[in-house]
Amino acid sequence: MADAITPRQNDYSQWYLDVVRHAKLADYSPVRGCMIIRPTGYALWENMQRALDDMFKATGHENVYFPLFIPQSFMAREAEHVEGFAKECAVITHSRLKLDPELGLIADPDSKLDENLVVRPTSETIMWDTYAKWIQSWRDLPLKYNQWANVVRWEMRTRLFLRTMEFLWQEGHTAHATRDEAVAETLQMLNVYATFAEEWMAMPVIKGVKSASERFAGAVDTYCIEALMQDGKALQAGTSHFLGQNFAKAFDCQFQNRDNELEYVWATSWGVSTRLIGALIMVHSDDQGLVLPPRLAPTQVVLIPIHRSEEDRKAVVEEAQAIREELQAAGIRIRIDDREGYRPGWKFNEYEVQGVPIRLALGPRDVSNGTVELARRDTREKSSASREGLAEHIVTLLDAIQSGLYDRALAYREANTRVVDDYDTFKRVLDEEGGFIRMHWDGTPETEARIKEETKATVRCIPVEGTWPDDEVPGVDPVSGAPSERRVLFARAY
């Protein structure tokens, strides 16, 4: 860990891993592809959870908890669903271990299950099996449930936070009496995610709908938010699915409508995961380590007392505690690091790597001058701040840092979003610049597949109306030469 962080220019992928490890956010575990989320990483996740959970509750959702295990047969009930998930399911076949004198510890053959269980990769099936029992009448609708849970998808290539075999997420699963209501719910949650990304994570996103090939297995429409990382690659940061009546039909969930007729229930599901932490890192951080938006930072301000003599110590620590009290009273998450055995310079570096938005240093001279040394993590500017009105100053500064990070990320995205109308330029831009490309597409999976094959770029989404009105015009797909209804958003992606 004493080694430095690899600069982004040299090896972006290694830079990312270095930041995760040096900032002590997470570590690989002895189980292939599973991660250990360390205290700083988990505190960040807790802050994300709290903000999202408040938004879910404010939009009328309640939390529930459904089982981790799903009977194997459930997976087969929705044809596309099993197609999408069968290849990445952890399968439980036995319920006991046994110490065999020759083989050592083995799965006890006598404990073989009658029906295998899979560890949930997502919970549509088990929830809809139960919803079918709970929903009889229009009076039972809507059902607007969410759960915070772990899920497992057996991924071959994993990367801390971005793609891990087990990850933490929330999954909303709602049931509605009408198609319109379900579509409105899908869009509402898409907007909740976009608001969270922009206002909390300071990460601008494009809202849109996925092409058929990128749709969730079992959905009618998958909406998503797409963000641009600093290496010019896109990252899907959240999805909201309109499931139509697919799961209701697969699990025979009908209800009596107001006209006393039986109808299938309309469904949505939507989720974000610990992957958001990966996005957060890649949008804001730099070669010195993590950069965190203040609204999500577990520690917003760290104060490092500096003193040599015992006499100095007393005055400095007393003043530090007074500052802490004032800042806490103003709602700021501040911590004092007065650990012995570490030099101030070492501590400065430590909190820079960990992305604490504001660092204060307080020495004996500051105490007598009524000042404190202040360093911003985002710009790395240092200044001397007056002790008088410090809390107010910092509240303002935290807001400025939050919006500064957003503005910087937005400026980057705008500079790296290009309208392209021919395929050669498309390829050149991808290789030389990266970023988002707005280009006409004929809407066929064939052309989409060809582009992916030839360039590794995919249709990230068809942006929602009004994103770029210029793009909502007919044209020609430069790859196939066929007519196109509108431009869509392409990029190479995580």
Place this chain on the structure above:
Amino acid sequence: MADAITPRQNDYSQWYLDVVRHAKLADYSPVRGCMIIRPTGYALWENMQRALDDMFKATGHENVYFPLFIPQSFMAREAEHVEGFAKECAVITHSRLKLDPELGLIADPDSKLDENLVVRPTSETIMWDTYAKWIQSWRDLPLKYNQWANVVRWEMRTRLFLRTMEFLWQEGHTAHATRDEAVAETLQMLNVYATFAEEWMAMPVIKGVKSASERFAGAVDTYCIEALMQDGKALQAGTSHFLGQNFAKAFDCQFQNRDNELEYVWATSWGVSTRLIGALIMVHSDDQGLVLPPRLAPTQVVLIPIHRSEEDRKAVVEEAQAIREELQAAGIRIRIDDREGYRPGWKFNEYEVQGVPIRLALGPRDVSNGTVELARRDTREKSSASREGLAEHIVTLLDAIQSGLYDRALAYREANTRVVDDYDTFKRVLDEEGGFIRMHWDGTPETEARIKEETKATVRCIPVEGTWPDDEVPGVDPVSGAPSERRVLFARAY
């Protein structure tokens, strides 16, 4: 669900299940032994989590997250641990499903894992494997981590909340430089649990240490809190383990102490689970349904507006909203139920079953009189409360209900805790009265096993010093006739 709750006298076990189902706390799932926690049950768990999490953080703990899966070989590293858990492990053997033309969906034989994984029944092994990498020097200690997680233990006989195959819990895992510090941590967390049980759950508990046969698999000492249910059976509500150096030795976790010598690290672990919800139900609820202590109740006050004419409706709803605002401003969790299509009597019953501590009913006459009808769930007393100073009155009343529930449970426990000095009386009391029995025990596993065999009662714990000073005197074990150091606590238990 329209059927009534079975009275406790008729069938306590059925009463319990009826309360859980009628109050919509939880339901069985299609996966044997796994439960679905419904919104009311989950909101209760969230309140418990928040209170406990604050206490953990106030005592210097940080949250982390370790993988769900544990390599099978890890389980074998600590001899007693594998002995204790091998027989109840869900075993993952494959990583894919496959649609076989003849057999249907099966675990793909080509995806068989090189090493089986088990779903964590508890996380000592995987955490200590990693702690061994994180801890080198005394400077790295203590490590005080906790995680909120799901765990799986393959139970044959399950019961909603009390014993389910998958359950939610928190598990603290700490690492220390000295034995004394680890013992102090064990006791500190025992006290945190006792405080939570008493101050939040209004559930009096006895703190003590387990006999060897009831110890956690791999622990040196297991401390516990024991509560008495209304049917006279005991329930272990939380455990805190002093693990000595057992796991450090099993995973080779050594550190350099201040004298530059290598030493094994000292460990603790401690946990409480959704089982607490079962305890909460069984301590306070009655034949009308759930009774909740106000500090944990998701809804503390429900207000039901009563009106027939549209003209009345307007005045009543306006007043109801004013009351809600006032009560919310006083920090009270209040909800108005103005749903149409349900009669007030139906609603009254609904909230009684769901255990909402205070029910308010507001009609047109109340509005003109400046009153509101108030019903307490715990005593089922009704009164007319003045609109003037209502928030203050309710804050006081919620406190009174909270302490009233505690006092009632304590009185019940005291009336049902008996000193017994001969085995015949012991058996008679168990059969006729139940409850806790304080009796001498010679300290041998043989006598303990004989008592369990003959009476189904077990040593619940050896209470901590000062619980009953009268019991801390030598005597004679009435079962074996052998000398005894002190009386210990017996009961039949869940």
